[in-house]
Amino acid sequence: MSENPYVSHEARILEVKDLTPREKLFTLRFVDPEVGENFNFKPGQFVIVDVRGFGEFPISLCSSPTRKGYIQLCIRKAGRMTKFVHKMREGEIVGIRGPYGNDFPMEEMEDSNLVLVAGGLGMAPLRSVLWYAIDSGRYEQIWLFYGTKAYEDLLFRDEVVHLLKHGDAVNCKVKLAYEVESPSCVYLEKGFSDRVCRGVVTDLFRGEEFDVENTYALICGPPIMYKFVVRELLNRKLSPGRIYMTLERRMRCGIGKCGHCVVGTSTSLKYVCKDGPVFTYWDALSTRGLI
Amino acid sequence: MRYIKLPSENFETFFNSLREWGKIYGPVKKGEVYSFQEVQGAGDMALDYNRTMLPPKKFFVRPRDQILHLKNGRWENGVDDERFVLFGLHSCDIHGLKILDKVYLGEPADPYYKARRKNALIIGISCMPDEYCFCKSLGTDFAMDGFDLFLHELPDGWLVRVGSVRGHEIAWENEELFDEVTEEDIQHFKEFEERRASSFQRKLSKEGLADMLDLAYNSPVWKKYADICLACGNCNMVCPTCRCYEVCDKWINAYEAVRERRYDSCFMESHGLVAGGHNFRPTRLDRFRHRYYCKSYFDPSAGFNCVGCGRCDEFCPAGIEHVKVLDEVRGSLQ
Ligand SMILES: Cc1cc2nc3c(=O)[nH]c(=O)nc-3n(C[C@H](O)[C@H](O)[C@H](O)COP(=O)(O)OP(=O)(O)OC[C@H]3O[C@@H](n4cnc5c(N)ncnc54)[C@H](O)[C@@H]3O)c2cc1C
Ligand code: SF4
Ligand code: SF4
Ligand code: FES
Numbered sequence: 098m099s100e101n102p103y104v105s106h107e108a109r110i111l112e113v114k115d116l117t118p119r120e121k122l123f124t125l126r127f128v129d130p131e132v133g134e135n136f137n138f139k140p141g142q143f144v145i146v147d148v149r150g151f152g153e154f155p156i157s158l159c160s161s162p163t164r165k166g167y168i169q170l171c172i173r174k175a176g177r178m179t180k181f182v183h184k185m186r187e188g189e190i191v192g193i194r195g196p197y198g199n200d201f202p203m204e205e206m207e208d209s210n211l212v213l214v215a216g217g218l219g220m221a222p223l224r225s226v227l228w229y230a231i232d233s234g235r236y237e238q239i240w241l242f243y244g245t246k247a248y249e250d251l252l253f254r255d256e257v258v259h260l261l262k263h264g265d266a267v268n269c270k271v272k273l274a275y276e277v278e279s280p281s282c283v284y285l286e287k288g289f290s291d292r293v294c295r296g297v298v299t300d301l302f303r304g305e306e307f308d309v310e311n312t313y314a315l316i317c318g319p320p321i322m323y324k325f326v327v328r329e330l331l332n333r334k335l336s337p338g339r340i341y342m343t344l345e346r347r348m349r350c351g352i353g354k355c356g357h358c359v360v361g362t363s364t365s366l367k368y369v370c371k372d373g374p375v376f377t378y379w380d381a382l383s384t385r386g387l388i
Numbered sequence: 389m390r391y392i393k394l395p396s397e398n399f400e401t402f403f404n405s406l407r408e409w410g411k412i413y414g415p416v417k418k419g420e421v422y423s424f425q426e427v428q429g430a431g432d433m434a435l436d437y438n439r440t441m442l443p444p445k446k447f448f449v450r451p452r453d454q455i456l457h458l459k460n461g462r463w464e465n466g467v468d469d470e471r472f473v474l475f476g477l478h479s480c481d482i483h484g485l486k487i488l489d490k491v492y493l494g495e496p497a498d499p500y501y502k503a504r505r506k507n508a509l510i511i512g513i514s515c516m517p518d519e520y521c522f523c524k525s526l527g528t529d530f531a532m533d534g535f536d537l538f539l540h541e542l543p544d545g546w547l548v549r550v551g552s553v554r555g556h557e558i559a560w561e562n563e564e565l566f567d568e569v570t571e572e573d574i575q576h577f578k579e580f581e582e583r584r585a586s587s588f589q590r591k592l593s594k595e596g597l598a599d600m601l602d603l604a605y606n607s608p609v610w611k612k613y614a615d616i617c618l619a620c621g622n623c624n625m626v627c628p629t630c631r632c633y634e635v636c637d638k639w640i641n642a643y644e645a646v647r648e649r650r651y652d653s654c655f656m657e658s659h660g661l662v663a664g665g666h667n668f669r670p671t672r673l674d675r676f677r678h679r680y681y682c683k684s685y686f687d688p689s690a691g692f693n694c695v696g697c698g699r700c701d702e703f704c705p706a707g708i709e710h711v712k713v714l715d716e717v718r719g720s721l722q
Contacts, residue, residue, distance in 0.1 A: 102496040103455060103647075104463050149458050150645035152637050175663035192463075320666060347662050349635045354491060354498055356632030356652070357659065359682060360668070362605065363598035366685040385605065386668070 102352060105147035105192025106132045111167060113187055116252050120218070121183055122159075123170045125193065138162055139200035140225035141343055141375045145351045146170065147192030152178045155348045155370075158196060159221040161228035168193075171221040171252060197351040198374045201226055201341055203233075206313045210238045214326050216298050216318025217245055220252045222343050222374075223317050231267050239269040240305065244298030244318075247277040248285075261289060272301040298322065302329045309334045316342040323388040327378055340378035344369055344387065360386045389532075390550040391569045394539065398565040399546070403430040403475070405562050409509050410471035413447070415440055424474065435476055438518045439699055443628035444474055444481050445488060448504045451625075451651050455500060458637075458645040467503045476513040480521075480695040482535050483528035484628025485510075490690050491631060509554065512538035514580065517588050520698025522711055524585065525592035528695040542576045592696065592711045593718065598686040600718045605677075607720040613713050614676035616706050621653030623679065623700035623708075629693050632659070654679050680713065 112124040127133035138144075143157045160169035174183045182191065203226070211230055215223045220243055230236045241260065245251050251258075251273070261271040272292045275282050286293040294300055298318070314330050316323060323342055330340050346358035346369040358369035365384040367373065381387040394402055406412055414433040416425040422437040424444060442451075456463045477485075485505075492501035512535040523529040531538065536555030539546040547569060550556050559566055604610075624630040634652040639645045652659060655675050660668035669675050683694040694710070701709050 101465050101467075101499050103499075104465070149461065149463065150637050150639060153635065173663070179663075190461075319664075320668075345662055346668060347660055349633070352496055353494065354631070354633075355635070355649075356654070361685075362681040363601040363684040363686060366682065385602070 102194070103350075105145070105149075105153075105194040107190050108168075108193045110185060110187050110189050110191065113185070116171060116254070117250055119250075120171055120173045120252060122253075123172060123182075123185075123191075124160075124167050125170065125191070126167045127193070128190065133166070136168070136196065138168075138196035140203060140229045141200035141222060142196040142198050143222075143351070143374060144168075144170070144193050144195035144197065145348075146172075146178075146182065147194060148178055148181055149192055151181055153192075153349070154178050155197075155351060157222035157225070157343070157374075159224045161225050161232060163229050163232035171218070171224075173218055195351065198370055199372070201315055201343075201375055203229060207235045208311075209236065210240070210307060210312040211236055212240045212307060212312060212314040212330075213242065214298060214314060214316045214318070214322075215241070215243045216322040216326075217250065218252070219317030219319070219322070219343075220257075221317075223315060224253060224256075226315055227269075231269060234267075237268065237311070239264075239267075241269065241271045242274070242298055242301040243271070244274040244296075244301070244322075245276075247275055248279045248281040258285070261285070261292060274298050274301050297325075299325050299329050302333075307333055307335065309336070309339075312339065314340045316340070320345075320388070323381075327381075327388075330378075337378040337382055341375055342378065342381070342388065343374045344376060345374070346370075360384065362386070390556065392548045392550065392559060392566040393542070393545055393569050393573055394548050394566055395545040397545075400430045402562060402565050405565075406473045406475070406509070406511075406558070409473050409558070410507070412473040412475055414475040427475070433476060435513060436515075437476075438515070439478070439520070439697055439702065441626055441699070441703060443484055443626065443697065443699065444477055445484065445628055445631070447472070447474060447508065448485070448488065448501050449492070449631055449633070449651075450649075453500065453633075453649045454646045455649055456647040458647070459643070463647075465499070467499050469503060469507065471507045471509070473509045473511065475511045477510055477535065478515045478697075479512065479531040480523040480528045480697040481628055482510065482512055482531040483523075483695045484697070486534045487629045487690060487693060487695070488631060490687075509558070510535045510537075512551075514538075514540040514584070516584055518698070519589050520701050521588060521696060522590040522592050522698065523696035524588045525590075525594060526692055526694060526696040529585075529588075530581075540577055541580060542573055547573050547577045590698075590711055592714060594692075597684060597714065597718070600721060601681065601684055601714070604717045604721050607717050609713070609716045609720045610677045610680075611673055612716075613708055614671075614673040617655075617672065617676050617708060618706050619655045619672055619675070620705060621655040622703050622705065624653040624655060625651055626699040626703045627683070628695060628697055628699070629683070654682070680717075683710075684714065 107128040108125040114122040147153045156170045159171045213223045349355040351370045353368045353371035361384040413424045414427045415437040417434040422440045492498040535551045538549040632652040633649045
């Protein structure tokens with residue numbers, strides 16, 4: 098029999114890092130080096146994490162394939178299984194199957210500008226794109242618009258703040274929006290008044306112009322965010338085919354069998370796990386219920 | 389296609405010869421409903437049945453299915469390898485399996501489904517429509533493939549269409565039971581099919597259906613029916629093309645666990661629920677409409693996701709009729 102697609106591969110937890118009180122970053126390496134060798138993924142793809150005897154759940158790959166030898170997952174404590182994983186320590190084993198889903202068209206976007214728009218946990222999959230773009234050096238200007246509730250919710254805080262300060266050297270302009278004030282925000286805002294503001298992620302578009310012929314937007318955030326961000330982009334005349342977004346749905350199998358992630362109507366029915374999770378805004382216009 | 393004739397007097401011997409392939413499951417009557425059950429003799433079957441409650445999908449995508457077994461910290465597969473015969477499938481159910489094939493055999497193939505499909509000998513049987521059937525509208529009233537042998541009723545036996553090499557081999561091994569097809573048999577076959585074609589009472593207007601339904605997203609008809617729907621999910625369970633499943637791990641003792649799949653229904657509130665409590669189909673209206681969209685999705689390469697078997701109508705406790713809902717939704721466009 099060919100390999101069973103439902104059987105996960107063992108991966109060892111190399112490091113667990115607290116990102117926020119709710120999110121942890123897990124660095125993993127496959128126990129079998131051959132599996133690790135064959136695990137080729139692209140920014141935008143996800144894996145299914147298998148906690149043997151407890152269940153499985155989908156998580157985006159938040160590291161970049163440009164950095165080999167390990168994978169990273171940023172996991173929010175959201176329920177039963179993620180809570181269990183949050184208790185796990187370095188050296189312990191989880192199951193991983195994947196990579197699944199489609200990806201952001203990194204090659205097609207080469208030599209273009211990228212506008213990454215992240216809301217909250219949406220930073221996780223976009224971090225893969227961000228690293229990939231910076232590491233490969235094949236992109237023009239990169240914008241990262243990142244909105245969170247508070248400074249304490251900023252994921253990958255060190256990296257993001259570092260890029261806020263020094264990103265220009267790698268053509269990356271970071272802008273942050275927060276909703277709840279704190280001393281750290283005020284301090285950042287003082288230093289970078291044109292890049293840090295109190296408000297929502299769409300406020301970060303103010304004063305920015307994009308060369309619409311040569312720009313792609315990549316969005317990930319809570320369901321409510323898409324409509325507003327897309328509106329900003331359309332106002333700037335970006336084509337629906339250049340607006341990419343990655344979506345979340347309830348997923349069980351990850352490979353188009355269990356039916357949970359199906360969206361759309363009689364003219365267009367899509368599996369988010371297989372046809373997505375990355376879709377263009379054109380897909381959303383032609384498939385009802387996508388956003 | 390290859391055609392042979394099975395005379396009535398050889399039917400039972402032929403049936404018994406199938407035992408060599410494996411256990412035989414056929415339509416059995418229990419009270420008022422039919423179901424596919426293991427049968428010992430040809431006489432156990434009710435071959436003139438209209439439809440079983442659960443379609444033959446239950447043999448391939450089981451209502452409960454232990455797919456993995458955790459032992460010593462490792463998963464073990466439970467892919468079963470037992471051959472079996474499904475005797476007396478109607479054309480619509482064969483089409484239903486073909487739709488499941490597209491999903492479960494599509495890359496990466498589901499190994500459990502694949503093995504069971506390979507191990508199943510499929511024997512079709514002709515039928516007469518009742519008041520619920522509308523397979524003719526969907527082109528699923530006749531199967532051209534997807535079976536090993538297909539038996540068409542004749543006054544004195546069966547006209548058998550041989551649909552696969554395996555079917556051919558089975559017939560070959562029992563060569564002495566079969567005759568050549570005569571002119572008279574062909575005449576009877578033709579008459580039967582004509583009579584059958586003119587007996588359908590229900591018709592689904594397919595013309596532009598997918599677009600009409602999409603355009604009627606806000607039609608009040610969805611709400612009218614969603615209000616009387618009990619959200620019991622019966623229609624999902626009995627549908628030969630519904631296949632959503634939920635997965636859950638269960639410990640059987642301190643050292644061993646199993647991962648089990650179970651039928652799920654898009655009528656359940658949890659179907660579209662994600663972390664944080666966000667639900668992508670929060671209301672019953674959303675879920676009711678979703679099922680109709682899923683069933684009426686038109687795949688350019690495989691057609692509709694409904695084969696017109698009429699099960700969802702017969703087994704809906706609220707008396708909701710599939711074709712009627714679709715017609716009314718379409719009608720509400722004017
Ligand atoms: C493609 C994709 C990528 C993702 N990437 C990430 C990522 O990078 N990081 C991350 O943290 N998360 C990510 N997620 C979300 C993550 O999969 C969920 O947070 C996770 O599955 C929650 O699992 P859990 O067992 O902890 O929660 P569960 O115990 O399943 O519950 C989570 C929540 O779901 C609801 N729920 C679930 N099942 C039921 C039920 N049967 N009845 C009632 N309510 C229910 C409840 O509201 C509950 O609070 C991603 C999801 C997808 C689809
Ligand atoms: S069987 Fe009828 S009542 Fe039950 S969920 Fe389906 S449509 Fe609703
Ligand atoms: S939707 Fe109803 S009629 Fe169509 S295949 Fe399913 S159960 Fe049969
Ligand atoms: S997650 Fe199972 S079909 Fe998409």
